[in-house]
Amino acid sequence: MIRTLQARLSFLQISLTSLSQSFFRNHGSSNMDVAGTGIVCNHLAVSANTNTHNGIRTMCSAADLSTKKCVPCNTKDLRPMTEEAANQLMAQVSGWDLVNDGDTLKLHRSWKVKTFTKGLEFFQEVANVAEAEGHHPDLHLVGWNNVKIDIWTHAVGGLTENDFILAAKINGLDVQHLLSKKISRPAQSSA
Numbered sequence: 473m474i475r476t477l478q479a480r481l482s483f484l485q486i487s488l489t490s491l492s493q494s495f496f497r498n499h500g501s502s503n504m505d506v507a508g509t510g511i512v513c514n515h516l517a518v519s520a521n522t523n524t525h526n527g528i529r530t531m532c533s534a535a536d537l538s539t540k541k542c543v544p545c546n547t548k549d550l551r552p553m554t555e556e557a558a559n560q561l562m563a564q565v566s567g568w569d570l571v572n573d574g575d576t577l578k579l580h581r582s583w584k585v586k587t588f589t590k591g592l593e594f595f596q597e598v599a600n601v602a603e604a605e606g607h608h609p610d611l612h613l614v615g616w617n618n619v620k621i622d623i624w625t626h627a628v629g630g631l632t633e634n635d636f637i638l639a640a641k642i643n644g645l646d647v648q649h650l651l652s653k654k655i656s657r658p659a660q661s662s663a
């Protein structure tokens with residue numbers, strides 16, 4: 473009798489061990505630093521196995537950049553991000569382009585405004601955001617109605633999350649009334 477019980481117990485132990493091993497083989501948690509931006513997401517990956525009942529998927533989405541705050545550019549250890557890291561953030565700043573200007577990565581966007589003075593109004597709206605964030609874009613008003621903005625972190629000579637935060641906040645401005653209905657074309661560079 474006892475022998476039978478011992479045999480059953482050891483059988484149960486073996487099956488529990490193999491079950492837990494297969495569970496953790498199919499599951500795991502990973503820390504993922506999103507493209508060096510310091511946004512760390514914890515993912516409890518669950519297997520595709522549909523009969524997993526305890527699997528919980530927590531997908532941490534990078535916080536919406538427009539709700540974030542820029543850090544002072546003289547923050548210690550602030551470094552320019554790689555082009556790969558920048559490319560991974562571009563989806564969050566629609567309308568902006570990633571440009572490499574003589575080895576300095578920058579964000580660039582252009583708009584066509586209705587009039588020269590509406591271009592200045594546009595700049596004022598952008599300036600208000602920049603001052604609030606303590607992070608500033610380069611503003612160009614060319615050919616009287618073409619607004620072009622470049623953003624990068626001068627202190628590090630490249631892109632940091634600050635630049636994406638500023639671009640996202642500029643995207644959130646209510647400036648439609650200042651813009652021309654015509655699509656803005658890249659103005660001929662003044663040689």
Ligand SMILES: C[C@H](O)[C@H](O)[C@H]1CNC2=NC(N)=NC(=O)C2=N1
Pocket residue numbers: 543544545546606607608609623624625626627628
């Ligand atoms: C201390 C403060 O963060 C610096 O003076 C800021 C001001 N605005 C800035 N704006 C940008 N784009 N880059 C900078 O390095 C920068 N430095």
